[in-house]
Structures are given as C-alpha cells and as structure tokens.
Amino acid sequence: MARERRRRAPEGPRPQERGPRGAAAAARPGPGGAARWAAVAALGLAAAACLLLRARWGAAGPALTPHPAARALPAHSSSAAAAPARFWGSYRPHVYLGMKTRSPRAPVAGLMWLRQAEGEARLRHTCEQSDGLARYGWLRHDGLHFGTQEIRDGGLRLRTEFVKRPGGRHGGDWSWRVAARAERTAGTPDTFLSMFFYVATDGQGTLQPLVVEKNHLVSLTGTTEELGNFTITFQQPTREDGATPLYASYNYLQAKAEGLHRLSDVVKASLSPRFVYAPPGGPKRRYFGVDTYQGPPEGREPHSQLLVHQVTVALPCLLEVVFESGSVPERAGRLAGEVLTQELARHTAAFEQRFERTFGLAQKGFSVQEQDFAKAAFSNMLGGMGYFYGHSLVQSPHSELPQLYPEGPLFTAVPSRSFFPRGFLWDEGFHQLLLGRWDPALSQEVLAHWLDLMNVEGWIPREQILGDEARSKVPAEFVVQHSSAGNPPTFFLVLQQLLSQGAVDVPYLRRLYPRLRSWYNWYNQTQAGPVPYTFRWRGRDQDPQMFLNPKTLTSGLDDYPRASHPSPDERHLDLRCWMALASNVMTKVARHLGEPGGEYQHMAEVLVDNQLLEQHHWAEVLGTFADFGNHTQAVALEWERPRPPPPGQPPPTPRLLRVVRKPPKLQFVGGALGYVSLFPLLLQLLQPDSPRLGSLLADMRNEKKLWTPFGLRSLSRSSPFYLKYNTEHDPPYWRGSIWINVNYLAVQALHHYSRQEGPFRQEAAALYQELRANLIHNIFRQYKESGYLWEQYNDSTGKGQGCYPFTGWSALVVLMMAEEY
Structure with a gap:
C-alpha cells in the first residue's frame, strides 16, 4: 500500500540506465583520429565536471518547480462563488465530527466529548484506533447536503447529523444535531456527559463571544476573508423529543493555539475537576470542565483562535448547533428544531432514491440489512x-x-x-x-x-x-x-x-x-x-x-x-x-x-x-x-x-x-x-x-x-x-x-x-x-x-x-x- 510505517528512502536513478529505444552504439574513432578524440574527451570531461557542480547546486529545482501548463482547475474553483454547494463540508476526516470550508486558511468547527462518569478526562476528538470505539462512521452521506453518523463509545451512543442550506454569497447556512443516549445496566449510576463544541481559525479572521450568560456561551460571531461575517448559536439541550429542556452545566473557553493540530492539547490542558454538576433534586457530582489555559510554551507562536462551548448534561439528550452566514439576506426560519428535522427527512429520502437508481441493490435482491451496509x-x-x-x-x-x-x-x-x-x-x-x-x-x-x-x-x-x-x-x-x-x-x-x-x-x-x-x-x-x-x-x-x-x-x-x-x-x-x-x-x-x-x-x-x-x-x-x-x-x-x-x-x-x-x-x-x-x-x-x-x-x-x-x-x-x-x-x-x-x-x-x-x-x-x-x-x-x-x-x-x-x-x-x- 506504499504507506508502511517502517520504510527507507528509495534509491535514486542510476546514470545512463537506459538510452533511447533502438539507439545504435556510439561510433568509435578511426586510427587517425585518436589524438583528436583524446583532446575532445578531455574537454568533455572538464565540461561534464562543471555541469555536475552546477547540477549539484541547483539540481533540486525541477523537483520543486510546478508544471508549466495551465492548471486543470480554474483559479478559485473551490470558492463559495464558484462552487457554493461544496464550499462547506465534513472535510476533516481525522476527527469524529468536524466541518470546514474548501479554502486555504479555513475556519473549522468540531466536537469533542468526555464521559464524566469515568472519573477521568478521556477526551474524544480525533479518530484513534486506541480509543477502542465499538463503531463509528457515516450511515448516510450524499457529499453535498447532509450526513448522518453513528458513534458507539462503550455504553454511549451518539448520533450526529448535519444539514446545509444554500443562500447568500458564502456557501449558506448549516446546522448540527447531536443525540446522545446511554445503554444503562442495573446498578450503574445515571450517565452524564460533557460535549465540547468548538470553532477555531487557522491564521486569519477573528472570533468573539457574542452572548455569554454567566459561564454559558450562547453564541459567537466571527469573520474571515472567505466567509465574511457569521454567527454560531448553541441551542439549549433538550430531551430526545427536541422540546423538553434539560438542566445543564456550562463552561466556555477562549484561547489561542499554535495551530489546528493543537486543539485537543489546549482543551486537555485547560480541564479542571473543580466544577460541580448539581441538577435540582439530584446528587451533586464533580466534573471536568474547561477552565483557563496558560498558553503554549515560550517561543511557540499561537496563530489559531479558539472558542469552546462545553455543555454537561444527563443522558439521554439532544443538542443543536446553528451556523448562519451574514450574507444570507432573508431566511425562511432558523435551521433548527422542526425545520431541521424536515430538512433531514427530505435529504434522506432523496439519498435513498438516488442510491437505488445508481446501484440497484434492492432490484438485485439484497436484503434491507445488506443495503444498509452498502449505504x-x-x-x-x-x-x-x-x-x-x-x-x-x-x-x-x-x-x-x-x-x-x-x-x-x-x-x-x-x-x-x-x-x-x-x-x-x-x-x-x-x-x-x-x-x-x-x-x-x-x-x-x-x-x-x-x-x-x-x-x-x-x-x-x-x-x-x-x-x-x-x-x-x-x-x-x-x-x-x-x-x-x-x-x-x-x-x-x-x-x-x-x-x-x-x-x-x-x-x-x-x-x-x-x-x-x-x-x-x-x-x-x-x-x-x-x-x-x-x-x-x-x-x-x-x-x-x-x-x-x-x-x-x-x-x-x-x-x-x-x-x-x-x-x-x-x-x-x-x-x-x-x-x-x-x-x-x-x-x-x-x-x-x-x-x-x-x-x-x-x-x-x-x-x-x-x-x-x-x-x-x-x-x-x-x-x-x-x-x-x-x-x-x-x-x-x-x-x-x-x-x-x-x-x-x-x-x-x-x-x-x-x-x-x-x-x-x-x-x-x-x-x-x-x-x-x-x-x-x-x-x-x-x-x-x-x-x-x-x-x-x-x-x-x-x-x-x-x-x-x-x-x-x-x-x-x-x-x-x-x-x-x-x-x-x-x-x-x-x-x-x-x-x-x-x-x-x-x-x-x-x-x-x-x-x-x-x-x-x-x-x-x-x-x-x-x-x-x-x-x-x-x-x-x-x-x-x-x-x-x-x-x-x-x-x-x-x-x-x-x-x-x-x-x-x-x-x-x-x-x-x-x-x-
């Protein structure tokens, strides 16, 4: 697979391994031309030595020089103006749930979670085999409009969904819905879970809290060159019916990181077990929450801004996150609640029909379970x-x-x-x-x-x-x-x-x-x-x-x-x-x-x-x-x-x-x-x-x-x-x-x-x-x-x-x- 973990540098090309196909051997000089041939050979050796030195000074040039032909993709072909439907997407495959734009310095959004009942801070964020998850992956994803994923982490089940809605000049709006439930057994305590929804920049743009109530980040605002102005709103957690509000404890963090690859480190370093989850009529329990972050070691320059919204809540629960582009002039309604449910249902139905038209598995007699596997x-x-x-x-x-x-x-x-x-x-x-x-x-x-x-x-x-x-x-x-x-x-x-x-x-x-x-x-x-x-x-x-x-x-x-x-x-x-x-x-x-x-x-x-x-x-x-x-x-x-x-x-x-x-x-x-x-x-x-x-x-x-x-x-x-x-x-x-x-x-x-x-x-x-x-x-x-x-x-x-x-x-x-x- 050309990606084995233990490997060595490949060999370089050997000089004159192969000449032109069918080329004749070089002619030899006649007896009368021996002296002339020796002189020519000496000059040739001197020239070759000069060329060799010159080549060693600049030989790496061709390897690093782009192809001179016009690019196969027109300039800015991935931009919101050229391809609005693909501008936003789940283009961060290495995290369990993440979104970004198709732009060089894209802002990113993501989810981390922490099962507080474990009594230790085992943060989930990037996809790791060492996490030992029983299952995770997309169940439905059409590449453009929506995706539905299931994650099983021990006794925890997460269902993540996203939907995009076109509009404006910057790829439109999108929303997440995360439903969490626990598989309880007799004698186990009620599970409570912390979910960390974050937004970060990658060297350009700004992020600022917009509405903060005590330690609760309700919404944030931001701006980047590719996105213009935008807001993100964190909806109140509810029961699975989407209507009944739930008690939750909140924390939020505003910090800077050395880069997007350090986001997990920043959150882990900021966690403190001093916080108390105290639902009315229920037991008080300590939990890990984001607190303060001291910043990277001296000499490391942070260039990523990070805002984290942590919500700690008993299971089962449902949470929604709503991204709204500032360039959308008028909205039929916020992409949340029942509107989000309807959009998910519409895109899911379209996916099912298109999948069958494309691959015809039902027509070929595959069972529903086999079709779900293929999807x-x-x-x-x-x-x-x-x-x-x-x-x-x-x-x-x-x-x-x-x-x-x-x-x-x-x-x-x-x-x-x-x-x-x-x-x-x-x-x-x-x-x-x-x-x-x-x-x-x-x-x-x-x-x-x-x-x-x-x-x-x-x-x-x-x-x-x-x-x-x-x-x-x-x-x-x-x-x-x-x-x-x-x-x-x-x-x-x-x-x-x-x-x-x-x-x-x-x-x-x-x-x-x-x-x-x-x-x-x-x-x-x-x-x-x-x-x-x-x-x-x-x-x-x-x-x-x-x-x-x-x-x-x-x-x-x-x-x-x-x-x-x-x-x-x-x-x-x-x-x-x-x-x-x-x-x-x-x-x-x-x-x-x-x-x-x-x-x-x-x-x-x-x-x-x-x-x-x-x-x-x-x-x-x-x-x-x-x-x-x-x-x-x-x-x-x-x-x-x-x-x-x-x-x-x-x-x-x-x-x-x-x-x-x-x-x-x-x-x-x-x-x-x-x-x-x-x-x-x-x-x-x-x-x-x-x-x-x-x-x-x-x-x-x-x-x-x-x-x-x-x-x-x-x-x-x-x-x-x-x-x-x-x-x-x-x-x-x-x-x-x-x-x-x-x-x-x-x-x-x-x-x-x-x-x-x-x-x-x-x-x-x-x-x-x-x-x-x-x-x-x-x-x-x-x-x-x-x-x-x-x-x-x-x-x-x-x-x-x-x-x-x-x-x-x-x-x-x-x-x-x-x-x-």
Whole structure:
C-alpha cells in the first residue's frame, strides 16, 4: 500500500540506465583520429565536471518547480462563488465530527466529548484506533447536503447529523444535531456527559463571544476573508423529543493555539475537576470542565483562535448547533428544531432514491440489512473526503536535504479516518471508481486536484501530507516524499471509466491533457526497464542485509516478494501492465481530443502483445507470469552471532539478519505466485483464447495457492514468503492477506472474460459468480460482527485485520454488489 510505517528512502536513478529505444552504439574513432578524440574527451570531461557542480547546486529545482501548463482547475474553483454547494463540508476526516470550508486558511468547527462518569478526562476528538470505539462512521452521506453518523463509545451512543442550506454569497447556512443516549445496566449510576463544541481559525479572521450568560456561551460571531461575517448559536439541550429542556452545566473557553493540530492539547490542558454538576433534586457530582489555559510554551507562536462551548448534561439528550452566514439576506426560519428535522427527512429520502437508481441493490435482491451496509460503506468513503492545503516535503536525489514543495490544495478521499487520513495516489484511483458512479463531476474535480500537484518533470508526490492537521498524524521520519518514487497510475482506471460513461467533456480533457502527457512520460522514462518495453519500479529497499526480501513500497504492494537482490536488471510485471493500461487510455484521450496519438497507440499495441508479454514475463519452469531479476530463493532470517565485546563493555544486541545460502542469478522470480502474477488478467491484457488465461484461472481457483472462501489471498500458500516476517518487527503485509482492491480487479476481469468468446468463458463465469459471492458475504459478515470495514482480511478465517475503519478501497464491495464495472 506504499504507506508502511517502517520504510527507507528509495534509491535514486542510476546514470545512463537506459538510452533511447533502438539507439545504435556510439561510433568509435578511426586510427587517425585518436589524438583528436583524446583532446575532445578531455574537454568533455572538464565540461561534464562543471555541469555536475552546477547540477549539484541547483539540481533540486525541477523537483520543486510546478508544471508549466495551465492548471486543470480554474483559479478559485473551490470558492463559495464558484462552487457554493461544496464550499462547506465534513472535510476533516481525522476527527469524529468536524466541518470546514474548501479554502486555504479555513475556519473549522468540531466536537469533542468526555464521559464524566469515568472519573477521568478521556477526551474524544480525533479518530484513534486506541480509543477502542465499538463503531463509528457515516450511515448516510450524499457529499453535498447532509450526513448522518453513528458513534458507539462503550455504553454511549451518539448520533450526529448535519444539514446545509444554500443562500447568500458564502456557501449558506448549516446546522448540527447531536443525540446522545446511554445503554444503562442495573446498578450503574445515571450517565452524564460533557460535549465540547468548538470553532477555531487557522491564521486569519477573528472570533468573539457574542452572548455569554454567566459561564454559558450562547453564541459567537466571527469573520474571515472567505466567509465574511457569521454567527454560531448553541441551542439549549433538550430531551430526545427536541422540546423538553434539560438542566445543564456550562463552561466556555477562549484561547489561542499554535495551530489546528493543537486543539485537543489546549482543551486537555485547560480541564479542571473543580466544577460541580448539581441538577435540582439530584446528587451533586464533580466534573471536568474547561477552565483557563496558560498558553503554549515560550517561543511557540499561537496563530489559531479558539472558542469552546462545553455543555454537561444527563443522558439521554439532544443538542443543536446553528451556523448562519451574514450574507444570507432573508431566511425562511432558523435551521433548527422542526425545520431541521424536515430538512433531514427530505435529504434522506432523496439519498435513498438516488442510491437505488445508481446501484440497484434492492432490484438485485439484497436484503434491507445488506443495503444498509452498502449505504454505510459508500457514505463513509464519500463522508471521508478531505480538503487539505499546504506544502509537501520533498527530497530530490540530487539535494542533500528535503525542501518544501510549492503550496497547494487537494480535495481527495482518504483510505482510513483513523490511520491514513490523507491522500494516497494509488488508493485514490480506486476510490474514484466508486464515487465516479455516484457523481462523475466530483471525480473529475478530484482528478484535476491531484494533477495540479504535478511538477515540471511530470511527477506527483504519491503521499499527500498537507497542512499541520495532516502532518500531526504522521511520524516525522515518514513525511518526506522522494521525487524518484512513483506509485501505480490508477487514475487511468478512473479516466477509462469516465470515458466509457460519456462523463467527460472536451474542455475538461483539454485542460488535463498536457499534465497527463507529462505524467505518462515520467513513468515511461524514469521507470523504464533494462530492455525495451519493460519497466522497473524505482525505490526498492537498499539494505538487503536487513530484509528477508527488500520491499518495493513504490509499487503499492510493499513487501510482496520481488527479486532477492535489487538490481537495474529487474523487470516488474505489474508496472508493465499498468503502463499498458495507461497507453491504451492515453490513446483514447488523444483520439477524443483530435490530438496525435500514434506514440500511445503504438505503445499500447506493443504492451498488450501477448507474445512479447510472454517473452518478457512468462516463466515456463514456474508455470506462471513472474518478475525477472537477480534472485535466489535460498534466503532466511537468522540471529547473528556478534563477536565478544572488549573487556568491561556490554555485549552488543544481536540482530536478525538475512542469510543467503545460494548466490543469486538473473532469472524469473520463483516463490512469488500471487497478485503480481495475475496482473495480465487483472488489467485484461490477455486474449480470451490465450492458454495463459487458463493457467491463471486454475491458479486462482486452487485452494493450495490463491483461493479461499473469503477472496483471493495475495500470495500463494506454497510460497516460501507466505505469512513470513520481513524483519524481526516487520509482519507480513501483502504476503497472504486478502486485499479488496485487487479482488475487485479480479472480479471485474472475470466478468469481462465471462462475456468474451473463448475456451475459458464458462470457467471465468463460474469463478466470477463464486468469487463475487464469497467477497460480499465475508465483508458483510465482518461488518456485522465488528462494526467496520477493514484494511485487509485474514485468508484463513476471513476476519478483518489491519487498520479500521478502512472505507477506502474496501468500499469497492458496493460495486461488486451492484455489478458495476
């Protein structure tokens, strides 16, 4: 997945790895020209030395220089004036409930809560796996108007809802409703809860309390460049009927923070247990409330203003927060109470109808419970969209230190709200396969956002960590992006789908085209293999002594076994197949625009040529497609025997190191049957009558190899790397587990081959039906049991594992249910 926690810097490009295809060798000088040749060579060496010095002074320039083409997105395309319906949204996926605008220095709103009955200040705010929540996620979310979420925190149940209403010049109004109730058991005291509703700025604008009654912040006012004037009102808590007022204790805090990433710290630091909750006729109990905040340590400059409204109340209860834009001239009524209820009902009904029109699950016979699961999976991906703004930190192969990439915005879905709440290049292509079925315009905008982050060389940082909030969720050693590192170009899958849907117009494609050409050329040039029409991922781990098999994070398949000894002689099958797809899509795009596309068509024809594919990657002795490289299977991890230390010195800590029992040689990579082997099938490059298609279908269905009752495992059980640790602390990742993105490609491909005339049509059709049913059944079962979709699934039990909730590409189960490919 190209996001493993333990990783090393990728290798830089090697000089003169590969010249132009088909270029002749340089001519040698005749005998009479030897002296002249020596003089020319000396001058050439001197010039080369000067150029090298100059290059080292400014070589990082291209890596940090934006692409010269006009931006794919017009200026201010995310503003309230250009896109009012999308201006406000739940674009803070890393918090349990948050809102922000799509602007560079957006004000934010959010919710924290604290169960006072615990007797300690366990504040909930950012989505953390360590919180151990039984469930959280969007049940319904249409991406524009509303969202409904359920959160289960121990015995506490929260239902959060928001609705937006258009109007004015700044994206209109919006309101939140939070309903809280406790699951009480006999003998437990009444639960009372503190909820902290906050608003904060990010370096510009102002916030001020508007109405304060004793310690009760009733409303606040603010202004920013993007929003103009606005007010936020905190409605009085009521019972669940929305009409009966409840007794509550109030606290409020006005403070400054170093940034939005420090909001939790500020609230925690301000909490004091000195406050008393004393409802009439009830027991008095102490609780933690926001009190005073001393400010950040000396030398740290606060630039975020923060206002917090804390309400402490017995459960069950209902609270509403109302945001009103100052530019709305006349309102039919405040978006609260019954008006809010009606708006929620209207948008929910519209969502239900649209979901069925789009995916047709009721028509296909899925139960109500299965349909609710699909709606939650889809809504979590859509509700997990984030808007980020900031710099990447980029390391060029020629610069000594990382440098700041040009600042920019990114509107993107995220793989996981708890563990990966940021943009990942190859994940996003899979995300948009689902979201593009719902809203093709949304996918086009997301695609353009990503391509606008391209540098002059055609490279896009594969992991986007933009802004302080995003960076706070990533260990510092993993922030730097390397400009020689690629990722699978899955956006070509999205373009292929949008073109087949007829969902892209010529002006949009024309804006994209210069960047698509550069992106394609970047892969074709920087990831080229040792012989024409082969490709090699750069970025393999360069310390083979420490790894059972050096990882290839750039491929997205991290620890999937490759050649045991990285070298320039490698040929990577999956990258070759990605480039075949890219060439085919570029041909279609060029044709759509009336542009010359001969180079793309030629490349596509060559890369899908089954005979050449077999020549480069069919390993007859292995009976499958495979990578090629400097490889030996005779490797193992063993504890070293360190030499005795000098007298008086402690013994060194032994390390688990790789032992090579048989020297490597250039050959096809054995012991690696799995997802990579399937790529000619997955991306539908094989002819329907190819005997290799029959071989891959047999491997897929073989339970000793890839088949399980829960989906296709990533690596054959017969592989010596199956479920093997890669280092002492590096557990298997793509070495047996079931991954839904690749299984989706498999289901899609089987569906394709089941409709093509050929000797394997019936076999593909049977496999399609069985694999699809197994995947849907297991993902749904695990969701019912655990409350979540998962990053991966165990190939022996089907149990979800890895990080959660993972409503990134695991949500592709919705397309499998809908049979939309």
